[in-house]
Amino acid sequence: MVLNNTKTTVKQLVCELNNYVSYFKLRMQKPFLSFDFLRQSSFQLGAKYPHTLYLIGGTQLGNIKENQMTLLKIDNYKDKENIFQDPLVETITWKHPGSCNKIRSMPQNPNVISSWSDLGTVYIWNCKFHFKALNQLPLKKEFRSKILYKFEGHKKEGYAMDWHPKKTGILLTGDCYKNIYLWHPKENNWLVEAIPFKGHTNSVEDIKWSPNEKNVFASCSADKSIRIWDIRSKKRKSCLSVRAHNQDVNVVSWNAINDCLMVSGSDDCSFKVWDIRKFDRINPRPIAHFTWCEGAITSIEFHPFQSSTLIVGQENNQVTFWDISLEKEEKIFGNSKSEDVRIPPQLLFIHQVICLYNPFYIE
Numbered sequence: 001m002v003l004n005n006t007k008t009t010v011k012q013l014v015c016e017l018n019n020y021v022s023y024f025k026l027r028m029q030k031p032f033l034s035f036d037f038l039r040q041s042s043f044q045l046g047a048k049y050p051h052t053l054y055l056i057g058g059t060q061l062g063n064i065k066e067n068q069m070t071l072l073k074i075d076n077y078k079d080k081e082n083i084f085q086d087p088l089v090e091t092i093t094w095k096h097p098g099s100c101n102k103i104r105s106m107p108q109n110p111n112v113i114s115s116w117s118d119l120g121t122v123y124i125w126n127c128k129f130h131f132k133a134l135n136q137l138p139l140k141k142e143f144r145s146k147i148l149y150k151f152e153g154h155k156k157e158g159y160a161m162d163w164h165p166k167k168t169g170i171l172l173t174g175d176c177y178k179n180i181y182l183w184h185p186k187e188n189n190w191l192v193e194a195i196p197f198k199g200h201t202n203s204v205e206d207i208k209w210s211p212n213e214k215n216v217f218a219s220c221s222a223d224k225s226i227r228i229w230d231i232r233s234k235k236r237k238s239c240l241s242v243r244a245h246n247q248d249v250n251v252v253s254w255n256a257i258n259d260c261l262m263v264s265g266s267d268d269c270s271f272k273v274w275d276i277r278k279f280d281r282i283n284p285r286p287i288a289h290f291t292w293c294e295g296a297i298t299s300i301e302f303h304p305f306q307s308s309t310l311i312v313g314q315e316n317n318q319v320t321f322w323d324i325s326l327e328k329e330e331k332i333f334g335n336s337k338s339e340d341v342r343i344p345p346q347l348l349f350i351h352q353v354i355c356l357y358n359p360f361y362i363e
Contacts, residue, residue: 038110180229
């Protein structure tokens with residue numbers, strides 16, 4: 001991407017499609033507040049295109065009776081001349097009680113889906129027959145789906161939710177009332193512990209299990225903090241904590257290679273990289289603090305196989321790729337001081353999402 005003018009008045013982004021291995025757009029009829037990829041055992045890392053992808057999404061509509069979950073199958077294919085064509089998209093929908101705040105697929109069994117409703121209830125669904133139907137013709141467009149389990153013990157709605165990456169069926173859910181509940185699988189059911197994890201003083205915004213420590217998870221909150229927990233603690237109190245930002249902390253992500261490292265993103269339009277071993281010090285400071293972004297950070301994730309690489313989603317419709325191992329000298333673009341654009345060298349790539357109300361555009 002080529003940026004013109006100053007950082008605060010950028011008016012043009014030039015898109016270079018040769019930077020993309022695969023590129024296509026999906027426009028849904030109803031807005032999704034949350035979606036997730038369903039990881040298939042047949043998918044091989046590094047496999048050549050075309051790929052077949054499965055996604056699950058939940059809608060956010062004012063009329064609660066119109067909300068739904070949608071399972072999508074996306075076939076990205078090449079024609080006889082080896083040229084990529086528009087993807088083939090098949091969908092199946094079923095009703096969801098209330099707006100879907102967050103949706104997640106179980107890593108060990110992608111047929112099992114958890115969803116957070118704005119009605120204050122967490123649902124577990126089985127999509128086994130939906131998967132089967134997507135690969136059969138003729139295709140039914142709408143299904144009735146049976147709820148496997150629902151939990152109504154949260155005092156308010158919530159947005160935080162994470163399946164355990166290694167232990168099948170274990171789930172964490174956090175709510176806007178500042179409580180976090182631990183779920184255990186029990187045959188075709190779940191047992192939710194009666195005593196929640198308490199420590200945050202405001203809404204729990206995100207939860208992430210440690211990639212390597214099976215009993216440890218992290219949470220972040222609108223109280224501006226990050227907390228580290230051990231589920232073996234009978235007191236249900238956090239082991240470590242840090243005041244991470246000056247505004248709400250929206251998202252956190254563990255580093256899968258070095259699980260002492262964590263990244264957090266905030267409403268203050270910045271993200272920080274932390275060494276959690278320093279959380280117990282007086283006034284702990286982050287390893288790195290990036291303030292280049294112009295929108296609140298709404299999603300963030302470390303690369304699963306490259307410890308210094310991460311991806312950041314922002315409210316200004318940008319997705320940015322970063323390598324935090326690079327030197328700190330800024331790159332400067334522009335022909336005059338008034339047009340200078342200072343780009344951190346750690347910023348590798350910008351993907352700009354087109355929005356009708358966004359001042360940016362792509363040519």
